[in-house]
Structure formats: C-alpha cells, structure tokens
Amino acid sequence: MAAGAAIGNIGGMMNLAIADHHPVKPGARDSALADYDCVRRAIAFISQKWKAQPTIEAIADAAGLTPDELHHLFRRWAGLTPKAFMQALTLDHAKSLLRDSASVLDAALASGLSGPGRLHDLFVTHEAMSPGEWKAGGAGLGLRYGFHPSPFGTAVIIASDRGLAGLAFADPGEEQAALVDLQQRWPRAVCVPDQDTTAPLAQRIFDPAQWRAEQPLRVVLIGTDFEVRVWETLLKIPLGKAVCYSDIAANISLPKASRAVGAAVGKNPISFVVPCHRALGKGGALTGYHWGLTRKQAMIGWEAGRLGAE
DNA sequence: TCCAACCGACGAC
DNA sequence: GTCGTCGGTTGGA
Numbered sequence: 001m002a003a004g005a006a007i008g009n010i011g012g013m014m015n016l017a018i019a020d021h022h023p024v025k026p027g028a029r030d031s032a033l034a035d036y037d038c039v040r041r042a043i044a045f046i047s048q049k050w051k052a053q054p055t056i057e058a059i060a061d062a063a064g065l066t067p068d069e070l071h072h073l074f075r076r077w078a079g080l081t082p083k084a085f086m087q088a089l090t091l092d093h094a095k096s097l098l099r100d101s102a103s104v105l106d107a108a109l110a111s112g113l114s115g116p117g118r119l120h121d122l123f124v125t126h127e128a129m130s131p132g133e134w135k136a137g138g139a140g141l142g143l144r145y146g147f148h149p150s151p152f153g154t155a156v157i158i159a160s161d162r163g164l165a166g167l168a169f170a171d172p173g174e175e176q177a178a179l180v181d182l183q184q185r186w187p188r189a190v191c192v193p194d195q196d197t198t199a200p201l202a203q204r205i206f207d208p209a210q211w212r213a214e215q216p217l218r219v220v221l222i223g224t225d226f227e228v229r230v231w232e233t234l235l236k237i238p239l240g241k242a243v244c245y246s247d248i249a250a251n252i253s254l255p256k257a258s259r260a261v262g263a264a265v266g267k268n269p270i271s272f273v274v275p276c277h278r279a280l281g282k283g284g285a286l287t288g289y290h291w292g293l294t295r296k297q298a299m300i301g302w303e304a305g306r307l308g309a310e
Numbered sequence: 311t312c313c314a315a316c317c318g319a320c321g322a323c
Numbered sequence: 324g325t326c327g328t329c330g331g332t333t334g335g336a
Binding site for chain 1: 317318319320321322
C-alpha cells in the first residue's frame with residue numbers, strides 16, 4: 001500500500017528522464033536514453049533483415065539517422081563501428097563467446113579468492129537471503145527505488161540496506177510496469193522512492209571506469225536456494241564469455257536440471273549485474289530474456305565493445 | 311511436511 | 324518447427 005502510493009509519483013518523475021522518439025541531436029545533453037532508443041531500433045531492424053545483409057544506410061534509415069550519425073552513435077555508445085556491432089550479433093560471435101563454456105565456470109571457481117583472475121568484470125560481493133529470511137527480517141527492512149538513464153534504456157534500481165537487490169530495464173512508457181514487475185518479487189517489502197540512494201549505484205554500474213576490485217558492489221540475492229545457486233554461478237562468467245544452461249546445471253551438480261536452470265535464470269532480479277545475458281542455448285541461440293531479446297543483444301554488442309577497450 | 315499438477319530463457323531431431 | 328523429458332515451484336491437504 002505504501003508502494004501503491006509511491007507508484008503514483010512515478011509519472012511526474014519520469015518526465016524529465018524520458019527522451020522520446022526524437023533523433024539524436026549532436027551534442028545533446030543526457031543522450032543515454034536517446035542513444036539506446038536508436039540502438040534498439042537498429043537491432044530490431046538487423047535481426048529482422050540480417051539475411052539480406054542490410055547496408056549501413058538501410059540500418060541508419062531504420063534507426064532514424066544518417067549513416068554518419070549511426071557511426072558516431074555506436075562509437076559513443078559501445079566504442080564500436082556499426083559493422084563491428086553487427087558482427088557482434090551473429091551466431092558465430094555467440095559461439096565464440098560459448099567457447100569453453102564448461103571450463104569457464106571451473107576456472108572461475110579455481111581462481112576464487114586467491115588468484116589474480118577477476119571473477120566478474122563488475123566486481124561484486126554478494127550475500128544470499130532466502131524467502132524465509134526475508135520474511136523474518138523483512139519487517140524492519142525497506143527497499144528504495146529510483147529510475148535512471150542507462151545504455152540499455154531506463155534502469156529501475158531497487159536497493160536494500162544490505163546492497164543492490166533489483167535492477168530492471170524499461171523501454172519508453174513501460175517504466176511503471178517494470179517497477180511493478182520488479183516489486184512483485186518481494187510482495188512483503190515496503191518500497192519507497194529514493195533517487196538519492198539509487199543514483200550512485202546507477203552511475204557506478206554503467207560506467208566501466210568505476211568498476212573496482214577494491215570496492216566491490218554489494219549485492220543481495222533474494223530467492224530460493226536453487227535460484228541463488230544459479231545466480232551465483234552466473235556471477236562467475238567473465239566479460240567476453242558465455243555459458244549454456246546445461247553447463248550451469250552441471251556446475252551446480254544437477255546435470256539434468258538445465259531446464260530448471262533456465263527458469264531460474266529467467267527470474268534473476270538483478271539484470272546486467274548478475275549477467276544472465278551471458279547464458280545462451282547450447283548452439284549459441286539467444287533463447288530468451290526477461291526484458292526482451294533486443295536488450296540481450298544490446299548487452300552482448302555493448303560488451304563486445306568493452307572487450308576491445310580492455 | 312508431503313505430493314501431484316504445472317510449466318518452461320532445454321535440447322535433440 | 325515440434326516434441327520428449329525432467330526437475331523446481333507451487334499450492335492444497
């Protein structure tokens with residue numbers, strides 16, 4: 001009920017955050033959302049027409065840009081040329097991400113606490129909270145939420161005092177639905193708007209320059225035992241790698257549970273930070289994504305750009 | 311606590 | 324596409 005009252009405020013808050021379907025103006029301030037809006041249209045067009053080998057001109061047209069603007073957009077957004085971006089969305093690329101899928105997880109485990117190897121590009125410490133724990137301790141705990149522009153559309157961030165609890169994405173006009181979808185995962189929690197709390201989280205999560213091992217991002221995983229194990233496994237997948245569902249299943253010693261793993265991956269409440277977009281079907285197919293396959297493609301393309309920047 | 315129905319972000323053909 | 328399979332989740336008892 002407190003949450004209901006809070007939801008009423010969103011409309012007003014969102015007005016400043018949402019850039020509508022306007023083409024990107026050079027030098028426009030706060031261009032993250034407008035950028036993603038174009039990227040989204042480009043991806044949609046590419047995945048629809050990929051067989052016909054669309055030209056840069058055609059893609060730019062579909063995104064509402066000139067070819068030159070498209071080029072600058074992708075450079076700014078992911079550090080990638082349009083051509084390299086298209087390359088990053090091919091099945092071949094997905095397969096190369098999947099290379100050594102099984103051993104990626106074992107290697108991460110082995111390097112563990114001592115090794116120099118990074119587990120996750122965005123350094124994360126996590127603790128798990130079972131539904132039971134949540135219920136028992138939930139009385140005194142509150143959640144704070146905020147909306148923030150991100151490279152993948154408007155990000156909805158939910159934080160508890162124990163750390164980041166939820167991260168969802170929304171296309172223009174769907175912000176409220178995204179918040180409700182996220183909130184419903186913890187029906188007993190009291191959720192209040194608090195941009196001041198969530199803004200620093202957003203800034204840090206989406207700016208790779210701020211990913212630091214010394215000060216890992218605190219995250220709290222709230223789910224069933226099985227779900228938490230699956231999400232912990234996802235956290236082991238480094239940037240530039242992907243794993244398939246059956247390898248996750250094998251990694252948690254339930255080799256036949258790949259299907260259940262898929263369901264659990266789909267319930268991941270902390271999109272992007274818990275990299276469920278790095279879980280692919282065995283053959284490299286993207287299968288599904290709670291926040292839309294287009295967004296999964298966007299993340300994969302964006303990360304391809306990060307890889308080159310390392 | 312126990313059990314049966316339910317239901318896929320699987321995977322093989 | 325479609326189909327067999329299977330285990331986690333859910334909800335009622």
